[in-house]
Amino acid sequence: xxPQFATDYPALxxxxxxxxxxRVRKTAPLGHxxxxxxxxxxxxxxxxxxxxxxxxxxxxxxxxGLPAQPLYRVRFKQxxxxxxxxxxxxxxxxxxxxxxxxxxx
Amino acid sequence: xKDQGTYQPYSYYQLMETSLRELLVEKGxxxxxxxxxxxxxxxxxxxxxGSKAVARAWVxxxxxxxxxxxxTAACEELGLEIPALKLVVVENTPQVHNAIVxxxxxxxxxxxxxxxxxxxxxxxxxxxxVREPRAVLAEFGLKIADAVQIRVxxxxxxxxxxxxxxxxxxxxxxxxxxxxxxVSRDSMIGVAIxxxx
Numbered sequence: 001x002x003p004q005f006a007t008d009y010p011a012l013x014x015x016x017x018x019x020x021x022x023r024v025r026k027t028a029p030l031g032h033x034x035x036x037x038x039x040x041x042x043x044x045x046x047x048x049x050x051x052x053x054x055x056x057x058x059x060x061x062x063x064x065g066l067p068a069q070p071l072y073r074v075r076f077k078q079x080x081x082x083x084x085x086x087x088x089x090x091x092x093x094x095x096x097x098x099x100x101x102x103x104x105x
Numbered sequence: 106x107k108d109q110g111t112y113q114p115y116s117y118y119q120l121m122e123t124s125l126r127e128l129l130v131e132k133g134x135x136x137x138x139x140x141x142x143x144x145x146x147x148x149x150x151x152x153x154x155g156s157k158a159v160a161r162a163w164v165x166x167x168x169x170x171x172x173x174x175x176x177t178a179a180c181e182e183l184g185l186e187i188p189a190l191k192l193v194v195v196e197n198t199p200q201v202h203n204a205i206v207x208x209x210x211x212x213x214x215x216x217x218x219x220x221x222x223x224x225x226x227x228x229x230x231x232x233x234x235v236r237e238p239r240a241v242l243a244e245f246g247l248k249i250a251d252a253v254q255i256r257v258x259x260x261x262x263x264x265x266x267x268x269x270x271x272x273x274x275x276x277x278x279x280x281x282x283x284x285x286x287x288v289s290r291d292s293m294i295g296v297a298i299x300x301x302x
Contacts, residue, residue: 004174004193036208036209036261050263050264078255082236087237087239090254091256091257092254092255093235094256096260096261096262097262098262
């Protein structure tokens with residue numbers, strides 16, 4: 001799948017395609033993590049492949065973050081994220097998530 | 106950095122910022138002039154830069170498509186240099202309303218829209234916008250019909266977001282400058298919609 005923004009870092013291959021169902025890993029490592037707690041463990045759908053970017057968890061430790069991690073926008077249904085969500089079933093939430101936080105659902 | 110008129114002791118973060126800045130200057134890593142120039146440039150950037158891109162998209166459909174495909178490249182066409190910013194533009198339609206938040210911190214397209222409003226960085230907005238967006242939008246005076254899907258974008262990594270609002274009815278014969286004047290900062294965050302009059 002073509003990224004929206006091409007980068008020239010040495011990068012890992014993108015494993016997911018638009019429309020793939022993915023689950024966010026439910027884990028709580030220490031450090032600088034860009035995956036919000038509230039979305040861990042939830043299932044969504046790949047909305048787009050943004051491009052490959054240095055891993056922020058590594059950058060925060062003053063390492064180079066390479067190879068770059070593919071970054072996706074993942075779309076979640078609000079009713080699945082918050083069972084008591086007040087609003088129509090069509091409402092969604094979109095979040096950028098790095099590939100190493102995603103597994104096939 | 107704030108001039109408060111009367112003496113007040115530094116807060117924890119002010120003290121940390123001043124100490125760090127003075128150390129960097131002392132060690133010759135940055136200069137006072139460079140810091141002042143950056144602060145001045147940051148304060149000089151206003152949301153009108155984004156309004157200009159929105160107004161162009163309203164009058165020029167080919168530009169609108171380029172803006173949605175690659176916001177960074179399209180803004181550069183207008184002379185809006187936004188180096189290193191990966192700008193994703195999300196489009197409001199009669200079926201979809203978009204809104205932007207950063208739950209982790211305060212990610213915001215600063216080089217395009219300037220300094221974010223204080224409420225954007227508040228815990229209240231950041232925690233509730235992903236949880237009950239319709240209630241939050243209602244507090245901004247924006248009631249979205251249930252038939253319209255709300256897409257909340259949590260800006261967590263390398264992308265920055267801007268909403269392309271819908272062009273209001275009654276503006277068919279307006280020129281670009283007049284259109285840009287009704288595109289508010291809040292409408293590009295998605296907590297308002299442009300209105301005529």
